[in-house]
Amino acid sequence: MPNPQLNAHGELTHLLTTEGLPRETIEHILDTAASFLEVSDRSVKKVPLLRGKSVFNLFFENSTRTRTTFEIAAKRLSADVINLDVARSSTAKGETLLDTVDNLVAMHADMFVVRHNASGAPYLIAEHLRRTGRSEVHVVNAGDGRHAHxxxxxxxxxxxxxxxxxxxxxxxxxxxxxxxxxxxxxxxxxxxxxxxxxxxxxxxxxxxxxxxxxxxxxxxxxxxxxxxxxxxxxxxxxxxxxxxxxxxxxxxxxxxxxxxxxxxxxxxxxxxxxxxxxxxxxxxxxxxxxxxxxxxxxLPQVTFGIAVRMAVMSILAGN
Amino acid sequence: MPNPQLNAHGELTHLLTTEGLPRETIEHILDTAASFLEVSDRSVKKVPLLRGKSVFNLFFENSTRTRTTFEIAAKRLSADVINLDVARSSTAKGETLLDTVDNLVAMHADMFVVRHNASGAPYLIAEHLRRTGRSEVHVVNAGDGRHAHxxxxxxxxxxxxxxxxxxxxxxxxxxxxxxxxxxxxxxxxxxxxxxxxxxxxxxxxxxxxxxxxxxxxxxxxxxxxxxxxxxxxxxxxxxxxxxxxxxxxxxxxxxxxxxxxxxxxxxxxxxxxxxxxxxxxxxxxxxxxxxxxxxxxxLPQVTFGIAVRMAVMSILAGN
Amino acid sequence: MPNPQLNAHGELTHLLTTEGLPRETIEHILDTAASFLEVSDRSVKKVPLLRGKSVFNLFFENSTRTRTTFEIAAKRLSADVINLDVARSSTAKGETLLDTVDNLVAMHADMFVVRHNASGAPYLIAEHLRRTGRSEVHVVNAGDGRHAHxxxxxxxxxxxxxxxxxxxxxxxxxxxxxxxxxxxxxxxxxxxxxxxxxxxxxxxxxxxxxxxxxxxxxxxxxxxxxxxxxxxxxxxxxxxxxxxxxxxxxxxxxxxxxxxxxxxxxxxxxxxxxxxxxxxxxxxxxxxxxxxxxxxxxLPQVTFGIAVRMAVMSILAGN
Missing domain, CATH: 3.40.50.1370 (Aspartate/ornithine carbamoyltransferase)
Structure with a gap:
């Protein structure tokens, strides 16, 4: 079975887990993060790499802290960030997870940052995107069950x-x-x-x-x-x-x-x-x-965390 | 009685209902939407038509889906979008609907996107704006009771x-x-x-x-x-x-x-x-x-929905 | 004891209370607000003074109205605004107030707008920032207990x-x-x-x-x-x-x-x-x-309120 995170060229197309992630991919992310560390230190903490992209924070499990780090990272990349309070939304009205995803893709979402209490939910979304031919939409796992972060x-x-x-x-x-x-x-x-x-x-x-x-x-x-x-x-x-x-x-x-x-x-x-x-x-x-x-x-971990999330998002958006 | 959605020149100044909307107005909205459809397909999904405008999502009834579509539409038009969780706000403190509106108008709101479980609430707001001479502020009905969407x-x-x-x-x-x-x-x-x-x-x-x-x-x-x-x-x-x-x-x-x-x-x-x-x-x-x-x-309906909302907002802002 | 709101040069570095605020400082804020009043009246209601700055609305007590005024003020200054629903966040998980602040500072926060039901909470934050040498981070008291607004x-x-x-x-x-x-x-x-x-x-x-x-x-x-x-x-x-x-x-x-x-x-x-x-x-x-x-x-109070908050934020960011 191919690695569901990599595309046919071996490039990162989703970030779902560190398991099976090639060493070079990890090092590429860390190197990219190093270059972003400096952005957060500037007076104008912004780069236009994700300008006009729509990033959806899809948090099925509440986590203000993690959501905030992704929101900051995305905004410093100039993305439009939309926070979905999913607990109160259509899923509560009985809509399935994949119907919610299909709807957001139809709104031209570029990236989903997914937090879910069920292990594997971000995989399910990534696999659904692959199966429906939406290779331009990317998934970042922001924590799924006991599985991965x-x-x-x-x-x-x-x-x-x-x-x-x-x-x-x-x-x-x-x-x-x-x-x-x-x-x-x-x-x-x-x-x-x-x-x-x-x-x-x-x-x-x-x-x-x-x-x-x-x-x-x-x-x-x-x-x-x-x-x-x-x-x-x-x-x-x-x-x-x-x-x-x-x-x-x-x-x-x-x-x-x-x-x-x-x-x-x-x-x-x-x-x-x-x-x-x-x-x-x-x-x-x-x-x-x-x-x-x-x-x-x-505390340095927190600072590095913003740079790493900027790196992941910009790498995914570029692939 | 004049159509409360049209100004003296017959131009759309609020979108409250499709009832009584002239065929030409509908077709103008659909034609404008067609031109926006292409924007959401671009790599940089943004046009500066509402730059510096303040759009308030005034949702008295919870609807993450509909709020999200308006939020995306407004952001792709470069507006500043402010989501008001009205259930938890001043109205809960006993403030009247029109006092809330007056306050937001005093903050220089440009547009209200209103969802309310009472039929007619967006009309009430539009009529209040007319009566108080705030013709530069526009109302979009995002669903009122059983009445209109x-x-x-x-x-x-x-x-x-x-x-x-x-x-x-x-x-x-x-x-x-x-x-x-x-x-x-x-x-x-x-x-x-x-x-x-x-x-x-x-x-x-x-x-x-x-x-x-x-x-x-x-x-x-x-x-x-x-x-x-x-x-x-x-x-x-x-x-x-x-x-x-x-x-x-x-x-x-x-x-x-x-x-x-x-x-x-x-x-x-x-x-x-x-x-x-x-x-x-x-x-x-x-x-x-x-x-x-x-x-x-x-799903195409959802995609067209973003373009139609961009069209409505940009037409209102231009009139 | 020195005034905790002023830096060594007597410039405003936090806004915690009007008590002990020099007359000249108050007048400087009011004069600056007068110049911002005009911005909210423009068609494009934006100035780039806080572009790339990260402003955190840290509301430990719910107040949609006040949060909205600060959000609008910050967005018209082109800041990135992040609303933290603190009641539902890490503090609820037992994290201390100052650990939450340290984390946000580590994410390169530029300004905290703080609302708290405990009198003195914004002082505690300001004092903590001083003690840890983060003079580039500013606090605005958006209401603390019965104490100050x-x-x-x-x-x-x-x-x-x-x-x-x-x-x-x-x-x-x-x-x-x-x-x-x-x-x-x-x-x-x-x-x-x-x-x-x-x-x-x-x-x-x-x-x-x-x-x-x-x-x-x-x-x-x-x-x-x-x-x-x-x-x-x-x-x-x-x-x-x-x-x-x-x-x-x-x-x-x-x-x-x-x-x-x-x-x-x-x-x-x-x-x-x-x-x-x-x-x-x-x-x-x-x-x-x-x-x-x-x-x-x-209602004019509300309009002036946006300009005054823009003035306070831009003065703090400049000092």
């Missing part, structure tokens, strides 16, 4: 490359609720593609996927042991809804075992960086002094 | 003209819940104005207005009989709230009697086109294979 | 200057629920700064702050007595939630005692102007014939 994965790669330059010697730890995390999955696939030799998944048994070793990661249930000598520590957000459930005793208990404190961080390499996709639960998965400390690159 | 009526005319060229020989069927349909009313008035000789209203007794014959349409309670030899079949959406009420036994029952299937469609002319204002209830008023079939022009 | 205060000053020219001889009455009114506080501070010799606070005991005399205003519990010989009457909105509470017997009772009628207005100077921040409760704090009468300047 590729722009987050790519901005994490940008961040690591920015601070560490070379991926080939790194030891990267991902800590927390990996079971429910599309970020973790997208990170692992991208880290693999870029040649990171050691990836560690750290968390309680109940929050690790059953067969995660098959993704080529080492499992740790002890945080101290897991972060030892790491170059990069990616902390995951603990969803509030997990905290009082059957999976975990309590937020306080979680912090004691898996919260990143300065004391734990000292076990990693002295120049290790700390990452987090946000929004943070301070005092749950991360201590405030670590979040705000010298090794934290959490 | 003129841009839908006009885009339906555009669609029919596109596929059938000449209105003077046509037999047009409108099928379904005509009683509650502003689309049906707007279509009938426009079809009359354009000289369509035979218009048929098809539906159960409970869903047809009492004195609909007076609008000059033929009534059919049997779908098969009604669509026979028709050139155009306009299917109406069956509102979900009707389905389990006193008016109808059930959705399944409705589909059996009034759902458009390939078998029923075969009774119409071989080149008959099938239209629907959307969003569709597949399997209720229309079978999926008809909706997606060769005679369906449901 | 400085752009409303400034547009009221613009209105008074427009109709009365000279502040040095004026008698200004503020009528109604002063206890809960951030507008009243912002007006009083600005009127003082501009040298108004007599400010009157009129309302029932239960709706006047305890130590309001210390602000240098005269207290009246009788409306007729209070408006006598006034040049300016500022009516305040009576919040619906006060009407059936312990503070007031009923809306009808309130109107009898504190509603502005033509009969009461006749006691003021013949050329007195009537102001109201909107949205009005007709028949509660103001009679309809007064609201729509020759002495009402309530």
């Amino acid at each position: 590729p722009t987050q994965g790519l901005l994490d790669m940008y961040t690591i490359r920015h601070y560490k330059r070379d991926f080939s010697q790194l030891r990267v730890a991902i800590v927390g609720d990996i079971l429910h995390s599309r970020v973790a999955r997208s990170d692992i696939h991208a880290l693999k593609a870029l040649g990171v030799p050691e990836i560690r998944a750290i968390g309680p048994q109940t929050l690790l996927p059953v067969a995660i070793e098959k993704m080529g990661v080492r499992i740790f249930h002890d945080l101290r042991e897991g972060v030892r000598d790491c170059d990069v520590i990616i902390m995951l957000r603990l969803q509030n809804e997990r905290m009082n459930g059957a999976l975990l005793p309590s937020a306080r208990e979680y912090f004691k075992c898996y919260g990143l404190t300065t004391e734990v961080l000292a076990l990693a390499k002295p120049d290790a960086i700390v990452m987090h996709p946000g929004p943070m639960n301070r005092g749950v998965e991360i201590a405030s002094d670590v979040a705000d400390g010298a090794q934290s690159v959490i | 003129p841009t839908q009526g006009l885009l339906d005319m555009y669609t029919i003209r596109h596929y059938k060229r000449d209105f003077s020989q046509l037999r047009v069927a409108i099928v379904g819940d005509i009683l509650h349909s502003r689309v049906a009313r707007s279509d009938i008035h426009a079809l009359k104005a354009l000289g369509v000789p035979e218009i048929r209203a098809i539906g159960p007794q409970t869903l047809l207005p009492v004195a609909i014959e007076k609008m000059g349409v033929r009534i059919f309670h049997d779908l098969r009989e009604g669509v026979r030899d028709c050139d155009v079949i306009i299917m109406l959406r069956l509102q979900n709230e009707r389905m389990n009420g006193a008016l109808l036994p059930s959705a399944r029952e409705y589909f059996k009697c009034y759902g458009l299937t390939t078998e029923v469609l075969a009774l119409a002319k071989p080149d008959a086109i099938v239209m629907h204002p959307g969003p569709m209830n597949r399997g209720v008023e229309i079978a999926s294979d008809v909706a997606d079939g060769a005679q369906s022009v449901i | 400085p752009t409303q205060g400034l547009l009221d000053m613009y209105t008074i200057r427009h109709y009365k020219r000279d502040f040095s001889q004026l008698r200004v009455a503020i009528v109604g629920d002063i206890l809960h009114s951030r507008v009243a506080r912002s007006d009083i501070h600005a009127l003082k700064a501009l040298g108004v010799p007599e400010i009157r606070a009129i309302g029932p005991q239960t709706l006047l702050p305890v130590a309001i005399e210390k602000m240098g205003v005269r207290i009246f519990h009788d409306l007729r007595e209070g408006v006598r010989d006034c040049d300016v009457i500022i009516m305040l909105r009576l919040q619906n939630e006060r009407m059936n509470g312990a503070l007031l017997p009923s809306a009808r009772e309130y109107f009898k005692c504190y509603g502005l009628t033509t009969e009461v207005l006749a006691l003021a100077k013949p050329d007195a102007i009537v102001m109201h921040p909107g949205p009005m409760n007709r028949g509660v704090e103001i009679a309809s014939d007064v609201a729509d009468g020759a002495q009402s300047v309530i």
Whole structure:
């Protein structure tokens, strides 16, 4: 089966997942993002690359933060951005997802940024566009179920490359609720593609996927042991809804075992960086002094995220 | 009484209804839309006709679909579009409709796109603007109660003209819940104005207005009989709230009697086109294979709808 | 302690309150607004002063009206405006206010327009920006708790200057629920700064702050007595939630005692102007014939409000 993200010339036509994304494609995105980083720093933060294009934010699951980053990225590329509050729209009136998509395509949509609580929804849309011959319309997955969040994965790669330059010697730890995390999955696939030799998944048994070793990661249930000598520590957000459930005793208990404190961080390499996709639960998965400390690159991640999303959108629009 | 939509020179100053709209005005809108159709197909889908104008989407009734079409049309004309979530705004704080309008006019609004569940609300606004001497501010009715949805009526005319060229020989069927349909009313008035000789209203007794014959349409309670030899079949959406009420036994029952299937469609002319204002209830008023079939022009309707709305807005802004 | 709104050169860097704002700063804002008034009257209502700037509407308390005025002002300055529905966003996921701000700053926000039900929230943000060295990011208070609503205060000053020219001889009455009114506080501070010799606070005991005399205003519990010989009457909105509470017997009772009628207005100077921040409760704090009468300047206030907000934003962006 061909890669549904690439066209016949091997060019990126949708961004659905970091899984199976060629290393050169990832590097092309990161290089393009580097050139956009400077745009957001200008006094006039705009380039006309997507002028007159219609970008639809199709958020079936509410996420103001992620929607905002795509909206900013698209506006800095001069696109017309239309936010669809899909929960309140025609789908609520019983229209199917693909009918909604067909309608927006008929309005000459150029790009869909899709967030959906069902894994695979952006694929469904991309496949439908392919089947109906609309190769000029592009899909960006902004998070689908527990499956993938590729722009987050790519901005994490940008961040690591920015601070560490070379991926080939790194030891990267991902800590927390990996079971429910599309970020973790997208990170692992991208880290693999870029040649990171050691990836560690750290968390309680109940929050690790059953067969995660098959993704080529080492499992740790002890945080101290897991972060030892790491170059990069990616902390995951603990969803509030997990905290009082059957999976975990309590937020306080979680912090004691898996919260990143300065004391734990000292076990990693002295120049290790700390990452987090946000929004943070301070005092749950991360201590405030670590979040705000010298090794934290959490806010640079956000800045790089805008540049990466501009890169993805402009590359898709050009292909 | 003068036509409240036309100014002293007979030019369109508001679009409130297709009722009483001169044939030349309708044709002028359709001709202008034809010129805009090409804009949405360009790589840079923008013309500067409404640059610096402030268009307010004033939706007292939620409709993401319709609001989106107007938002896209206005943005492609380079207008500044402001969406007012009126349900959550000052009117909720007890402010009157006309105080809200006066306030927005004081902010130098150029155009109001109004959706309201009360028939006549856009008239009230237009009349208020006339009385207060604000002839430079324009109103577009985006659907008021059961009364009118003129841009839908006009885009339906555009669609029919596109596929059938000449209105003077046509037999047009409108099928379904005509009683509650502003689309049906707007279509009938426009079809009359354009000289369509035979218009048929098809539906159960409970869903047809009492004195609909007076609008000059033929009534059919049997779908098969009604669509026979028709050139155009306009299917109406069956509102979900009707389905389990006193008016109808059930959705399944409705589909059996009034759902458009390939078998029923075969009774119409071989080149008959099938239209629907959307969003569709597949399997209720229309079978999926008809909706997606060769005679369906449901998606072209959407495309033409953007062009027609651009035409209406640019004509109003120019008058 | 230095004024948190001014930078080291005494220039406005945030607009948080009219309290302590130098007279020259206020006059500079009003003069700049005068030059913008003309922009909103043009056919192309746009100037490129904030082109490529990202303005975030950060409304923790819902206010469609106020958000709209800032959105229009920012768009007429050609800024990119991003509306954050904060009630539904990350803060709802447990993120702190300052983490939300840090994230938006990391996205290269240029300006925050902040509405919050907690007094002081915009200060907290401004202080945080100062402490983290982000002097290029500006905060506009769009209303915080009962504390301040400085752009409303400034547009009221613009209105008074427009109709009365000279502040040095004026008698200004503020009528109604002063206890809960951030507008009243912002007006009083600005009127003082501009040298108004007599400010009157009129309302029932239960709706006047305890130590309001210390602000240098005269207290009246009788409306007729209070408006006598006034040049300016500022009516305040009576919040619906006060009407059936312990503070007031009923809306009808309130109107009898504190509603502005033509009969009461006749006691003021013949050329007195009537102001109201909107949205009005007709028949509660103001009679309809007064609201729509020759002495009402309530709609011009709205028009001036756009110009004043454009002035504030462009001054901040320039400093």
